[in-house]
Amino acid sequence: MTTQSPSDFPLHAQSTATGPVHPDADAESSPTGEPEQERKGLSQGQIVRKKFFDNTAAIISLVVFVVIFLLAFTSVGFAGIPGWWKYNHTEFVPLLDGGVPTVTGPFSWGEHPFGQDSIGRDYFAMTMRGTQNSIIIMFLIGALAGLVGVVIGACSGYFRGWPEAVLMRFTDVIIIIPVVLAAATLGEAVTRFVGPGGQIWLLGLFLGLVLWTGLARLVRGEFLTLREREFVDAAKIAGASNGRIIFKHILPNAVGVIIVNTTLLMSAAILLETALSYIGFGVKAPDVSLGLIISQNQEAFQTRPWLFWFPGLFIVLICLCINFIGDGLRDAFDPRQKKFRASRIKGAGKPVAA
Numbered sequence: 001m002t003t004q005s006p007s008d009f010p011l012h013a014q015s016t017a018t019g020p021v022h023p024d025a026d027a028e029s030s031p032t033g034e035p036e037q038e039r040k041g042l043s044q045g046q047i048v049r050k051k052f053f054d055n056t057a058a059i060i061s062l063v064v065f066v067v068i069f070l071l072a073f074t075s076v077g078f079a080g081i082p083g084w085w086k087y088n089h090t091e092f093v094p095l096l097d098g099g100v101p102t103v104t105g106p107f108s109w110g111e112h113p114f115g116q117d118s119i120g121r122d123y124f125a126m127t128m129r130g131t132q133n134s135i136i137i138m139f140l141i142g143a144l145a146g147l148v149g150v151v152i153g154a155c156s157g158y159f160r161g162w163p164e165a166v167l168m169r170f171t172d173v174i175i176i177i178p179v180v181l182a183a184a185t186l187g188e189a190v191t192r193f194v195g196p197g198g199q200i201w202l203l204g205l206f207l208g209l210v211l212w213t214g215l216a217r218l219v220r221g222e223f224l225t226l227r228e229r230e231f232v233d234a235a236k237i238a239g240a241s242n243g244r245i246i247f248k249h250i251l252p253n254a255v256g257v258i259i260v261n262t263t264l265l266m267s268a269a270i271l272l273e274t275a276l277s278y279i280g281f282g283v284k285a286p287d288v289s290l291g292l293i294i295s296q297n298q299e300a301f302q303t304r305p306w307l308f309w310f311p312g313l314f315i316v317l318i319c320l321c322i323n324f325i326g327d328g329l330r331d332a333f334d335p336r337q338k339k340f341r342a343s344r345i346k347g348a349g350k351p352v353a354a
Contacts, residue, residue, distance in 0.1 A: 051332040058328020065321035068314065072131040075124070087112075087122035089129040089288055095120050101306050114310045117297060127310050130290040133283055134318065137204040137273045142266035144208030149215030150258055154246050156216070157223025168220070175213045179272070183207065183281050199283050203276075207269060215261050222254040256333045263326025267319040274315055290315050 042050070052058060077083035087093065095116055096102070101123075102110025114123035156167040183206065226232065227250065235245050251258075276282035277291030284292070290311040297307035 048332045052328050055328035055331060057324045058331075061321040061324035061328075064317060065325065068131065068317060068321070069135060072128045072135065076128045076132070078132060085122075085125055085128070087125045089121065089126045090286055091122065091125070092120045093122065099123075099304065115304070115306050117307065118300065123307065123310065126288050126293055127290070127314060130288045130293050130311060131314050131318070133200045133287065133289045134270055134273060134291075134315070136200055137207070137289075138266045138269050138318070138322070140201070140204030141208040141211060141269040142262055144205060145212035145215060145265055146258070146262040148209065149212035150219055150251070152212070153216035153219025154223055154251065157220035158227050158242070158246055158250065164220075167216075171213050171216055174210055177210055179207070179210055180276065180279075180281060182210070183276050199287060200289075203273070203282060207272065211265060211269065211272075215258070215265060218257055218261055219254060222257050223250055226250045226253055256330045259333060260326045260330035263322050263329070267322040267326075270315060270319055270322075 073083075075083045075085040076088055093116070096111055099112070099116035099118070099120075101113060101115040103113035104110065112122050112124065114127055116123055117126070152167050152171065156164040183203065223246075231249060232245060235249050240249070273282055273289060274291030274294075277289045278295040280295070282291060283289035293311045294308060297304070300307050
């Protein structure tokens with residue numbers, strides 16, 4: 001005899017039992033009480049995709065981030081693959097017009113569009129290389145911290161008892177680790193034993209292993225609430241294993257909290273890496289990062305401010321894009337989030353002509 005879990009039944013059959021799944025999750029009601037026809041017959045994945053693409057800010061941010069990503073990884077090359085830009089971040093060339101940026105328009109870049117630093121390196125190539133390193137560290141931290149935080153938070157919130165006590169005390173120990181001091185020690189060890197080539201990877205792995213604590217606590221709180229819902233009891237009666245209940249039933253209902261906090265963590269990781277590199281504990285020469293570029297040129301702020309404009313602009317753009325994308329994903333995955341339509345409410349308030 002084959003047992004079936006609640007996830008094997010249609011969504012409307014679970015609408016009164018599942019966690020955050022609201023009864024109106026698959027068919028929002030208009031002010032007149034009529035369901036929206038465009039939601040009828042759509043799967044959960046199609047609804048999520050449609051809600052995300054309805055978020056203008058998230059779509060614009062996604063496009064901007066993709067452009068930044070492609071520009072950074074195709075211009076100066078990556079992993080031995082050459083790029084289309086003629087300079088790299090370590091090449092010294094004679095200063096042209098004092099290193100002033102030569103870009104005059106979207107299609108008129110000139111010889112050095114972002115200018116040159118004091119020793120003649122092309123600032124566009126340096127900024128693109130720094131953006132590469134910042135994006136790599138951001139994704140490493142987001143993936144590793146997200147995975148560790150979700151697993152520890154889910155297990156502690158679902159099992160309770162001694163597993164929760166052990167995991168939460170371990171979380172408290174990780175919280176008290178001074179990140180800056182530990183990153184400084186790691187940076188010195190990497191430079192001495194591994195070399196500059198492995199800096200960004202080990203820095204991203206280290207920060208990912210110490211920045212998951214906040215996410216773990218949030219996931220634990222969500223699981224403490226969701227494990228008491230009726231659909232979990234139904235899954236247990238149906239014979240579902242603990243692993244299936246955690247990852248198949250409870251975790252999808254907590255995905256909104258996980259996504260928005262992971263994206264916030266990723267944007268914070270950009271700023272943390274920038275700060276560490278700025279004070280000399282992050283990426284070190286001959287490699288570059290956006291924070292290291294600003295640190296190396298801090299004395300030229302009054303005379304050549306463009307040395308701060310371009311790396312600072314990319315830091316701000318990346319952080320804003322990640323935050324807006326995370327906001328859009330949270331709204332798309334959370335069935336309780338509904339789009340406010342003022343025109344429909346105004347139309348519903350008009351008297352009907354006799």
